[in-house]
Amino acid sequence: MTMKLKYNIAVVGATGAVGQKIVKILEERNFPINNLKLLSSKRSAGTKIQFKDTELVVEEATNDSFHDIDIALFSAGGSVSKRFAPEAVKRGAVVVDNTSAFRMDEEVPLVVPEVNEDDLKAHQGIIANPNCSTIQMVAALKPIQDAFGLSRVIVSTYQAVSGAGTQAVEELKTQAQQILANEEPEATILPVKSGKNHYPIAFNALPQIDLFQENGYTFEEMKMINETKKIMHAPDLSVAATCVRLPFFTSHAESVYVEVEQKGLTTEELWKVLEHAEGIILQDDPATQTYPTPLSASGKNDVFVGRVRKDLDHENGFHMWVVSDNLLKGAAWNTVQIAERLIEKNLLLK
Amino acid sequence: MTMKLKYNIAVVGATGAVGQKIVKILEERNFPINNLKLLSSKRSAGTKIQFKDTELVVEEATNDSFHDIDIALFSAGGSVSKRFAPEAVKRGAVVVDNTSAFRMDEEVPLVVPEVNEDDLKAHQGIIANPNCSTIQMVAALKPIQDAFGLSRVIVSTYQAVSGAGTQAVEELKTQAQQILANEEPEATILPVKSGKNHYPIAFNALPQIDLFQENGYTFEEMKMINETKKIMHAPDLSVAATCVRLPFFTSHAESVYVEVEQKGLTTEELWKVLEHAEGIILQDDPATQTYPTPLSASGKNDVFVGRVRKDLDHENGFHMWVVSDNLLKGAAWNTVQIAERLIEKNLLLK
Structure with a gap:
């Protein structure tokens, strides 16, 4: 060749x-x-x-x-x-x-x-x-895993409607207009088009993305769990996910809790590693209210990380907020x- | 008297x-x-x-x-x-x-x-x-603490704008109309009226509720952490919180991870305890897509719990989704x- x-x-x-x-x-x-x-x-x-x-x-x-x-x-x-x-x-x-x-x-x-x-x-x-919500999370987890070792991940997602397709985007617009005009919102697409029940997404939050599995988890949650382990070559990594659909158009946000293996790690050391990681842009300064949001991340290829802070009770625990355009990097x-x-x-x- | x-x-x-x-x-x-x-x-x-x-x-x-x-x-x-x-x-x-x-x-x-x-x-x-986001969480945690012992809580919140007052409610309405009309949204209230920067909340998510403390946590997050320990008489309970403002009007939702002390607990046993708890209504049936949402909980005094499921990697870990009207029970x-x-x-x- x-x-x-x-x-x-x-x-x-x-x-x-x-x-x-x-x-x-x-x-x-x-x-x-x-x-x-x-x-x-x-x-x-x-x-x-x-x-x-x-x-x-x-x-x-x-x-x-x-x-x-x-x-x-x-x-x-x-x-x-x-x-x-x-x-x-x-x-x-x-x-x-x-x-x-x-x-x-x-x-x-x-x-x-x-x-x-x-x-x-x-x-x-x-x-x-991989699945959109998985991609942005593993992009942020990988530099941490490489630098400090990673033993545990718990994520709660804040996911945009565009992940459910263009009909879901239209549904959010239409329902928002209906609610602002004091009309009953009509729901026919979300949370899952093929599902039996549909609920309004405008001015609401739906704790269901994709269908439910037998074990009470949604397929979206299982994708995050299984795909993360596969991509990171970490079958023993503990991963838990709760996936929630929210009324914005583009970019998923994720509240991610991680436990690292290295003891005594500081937020500053974690910042430094994220700052130099490929594909990651650190936007994290509480003093100036700097953090990524779905609106600020939309249209960009990078994965944005903010709100990095050490858990107050667990020496090896850290929290962060990961946002990326679900249609681009996702x-x-x-x-x-x-x-x-x-x-x-x-x-x-x- | x-x-x-x-x-x-x-x-x-x-x-x-x-x-x-x-x-x-x-x-x-x-x-x-x-x-x-x-x-x-x-x-x-x-x-x-x-x-x-x-x-x-x-x-x-x-x-x-x-x-x-x-x-x-x-x-x-x-x-x-x-x-x-x-x-x-x-x-x-x-x-x-x-x-x-x-x-x-x-x-x-x-x-x-x-x-x-x-x-x-x-x-x-x-x-x-207590703070609105704390009240609904401890209402769901207490029966679990009493029945099985509780060692750890990690919560990510999904909070309504009405928690920030009537001006924030008006701001969400106005911004939603502006964005639907392809106009630039004007932000003057959220995330914190007295803060230097204001960001649009309509069709967005803001990972800041109240001002930031020195330690990188917001006051809202510290309220959830400190108040939970005080109300539950559990100074040693490990509590972590990430608080996020979202574009809906009423009711806060919370993705709550708990670790119980009792080993081998099943989801069914947890359900039973929540089902009989004062002030709690269990709405949890994946087969019929039954779970609470901010819209479904609004106007009601109870705390609604759904999406209860066992962590797949941690024997003592459980996840749940807690929703309540922030202006009523909150x-x-x-x-x-x-x-x-x-x-x-x-x-x-x-």
């Missing part, structure tokens, strides 16, 4: 919230593209999307769509990935999959480049992009970042 | 968000009132407030306002309490104070009736009503409840 200078890229789910962001980032990053193919379901085929000077027409995804593709970026739901990702690999494409379809497969690397880019080397055609940017590293590391299939 | 049948009651801060709720609850509970005196600052004096069939005129609070008052319910800010509460006590009134002015005074009982009503007996004229209702218990227990001064 020789290193090409430009690549044939397919974006599957190009008309979705994340797909659109992927196309935008490919443009912004001036990604080395020979041919860009935008794919979707039959329903959305025909949609026109601007890429640099060209108007591209979205095509319906078929097995043959992946002929001659070098990298296929999937973001169209788990069933689409399950159907087409193996077909894309068969035709020589490396797949970066943004759904949960393959994340826990032992043979599939689950990658956040700042955390475990070396795992890319073992890929067999498919690389999974999805589209992490996906494109993986594609960039695949090229840099010469890990394509052809 | 003989037990009276009807009492002279003063409400200080009667025109505020909590004061108005207190008046409403006194009416709803058919509180045994002889004379109801509504007090406020000079600025709000003259306001008319309906109580049962009568229109009452709010008077400016002076020392003499408390002449002949049996119970004075204060909810007009710490400085007003500091100035007038001792004057009210001097004149024979028992004060139930809704501010943070006296909460940590050793001589002042800090009371949530379901948790520590016996502490009322030691009062010396002033009883403090403030007005707990205050009136204390007044009722003072009468029942014959603990007035005259």
Whole structure:
């Protein structure tokens, strides 16, 4: 295999919230593209999307769509990935999959480049992009784990509606307008579109993201727990999660409690490590009321950390507040970042 | 002292968000009132407030306002309490104070009736009503402490804007309308009116409630930590808090992690104890997506608990989601409840 200078890229789910962001980032990053193919379901085929000077027409995804593709970026739901990702690999494409379809497969690397880019080397055609709420948390945990050792994580999330898709974004807008006009809010999408019950999200908080498992945890919570252990190569790390959907549009925030292994660690030492960590921006100064918020983090690729402080009762415990754009680092940017590293590391299939 | 049948009651801060709720609850509970005196600052004096069939005129609070008052319910800010509460006590009134002015005074009982009503007996004229976010949490923790022992609490809060007063409520409404109309939101109140910086709360999350202390914690977080230990008579209980303001109007929600002392406890046993606890309503059934939310809890006096589940890595750890109306159980209702218990227990001064 020789290193090409430009690549044939397919974006599957190009008309979705994340797909659109992927196309935008490919443009912004001036990604080395020979041919860009935008794919979707039959329903959305025909949609026109601007890429640099060209108007591209979205095509319906078929097995043959992946002929001659070098990298296929999937973001169209788990069933689409399950159907087409193996077909894309068969035709020589490396797949970066943004759904949960393959994340826990032992043979599939689950990658956040700042955390475990070396795992890319073992890929067999498919690389999974982790869940949005997991990505930003492990980006903040990894430098701590490396510097001080990490034994325990307890997270409570504050998650934006865009994580549930464009219909959820519209639902929040509509309900907010209804409530401000003293009308009854109509709920048909959240917390889970396929669920039996729907509750208003506007001016509310819903302690359910994704469906419930038998054990009383939601799938979102289990994703955070299981994916964190896999990405960090830490099967024995204690991880607990409570995931909550909130009425804002973009960026997830997380209240994260960690216990480190090193004794006597100070907040200043923790700051120093976070300050120099790849992909992390420390925004933490109580004196000037400096901390990240969903609004301040939106539109940016980085993971922002603030409110770092030592637990007052536990010598090895620290609290922090981690915020990042769920559609960028949490999805589209992490996906494109993986594609960039695949090229840099010469890990394509052809 | 003989037990009276009807009492002279003063409400200080009667025109505020909590004061108005207190008046409403006194009416709803058919509180045994002889004379109801509504007090406020000079600025709000003259306001008319309906109580049962009568229109009452709010008077400016002076020392003499408390002449002949049996119970004075204060909810007009710490400085007003500091100035007038001792004057009210001097004149024979028992004060139930809704501010943070006296909460940590050793001589002042800090009371949530379901948790520590016996502490009322030691009062010396002033009883403090705890912080809203503390009240609902300790109401849920107490039955767990009693049944199984409690060693550790880590809470992340999801707090309504009404906790910051009526101006904050208006700010959220105005900003929401501005953002929905694609205008820049104007921020002048939150996170803290007296703070240097103000950030939009609409469609956002602010990890600051009240001002910062030297140690990097906010006063709200320190209130939760210190008040919980005091109310529960558990100076050695490990308590950690992260407090976050969110864009909803009423009811605080809390993601609470607890560690119990009893080994091998099951979720079912925890449910049973919560189900029979005073003031608690268990709303917890993943199969039917049953859990409390700020919207569902608003307007109700109870503390609602859901999402109870065992930690997957820690044998003694459990997670739960606690929601209650911050203006009712978190403030007005707990205050009136204390007044009722003072009468029942014959603990007035005259």
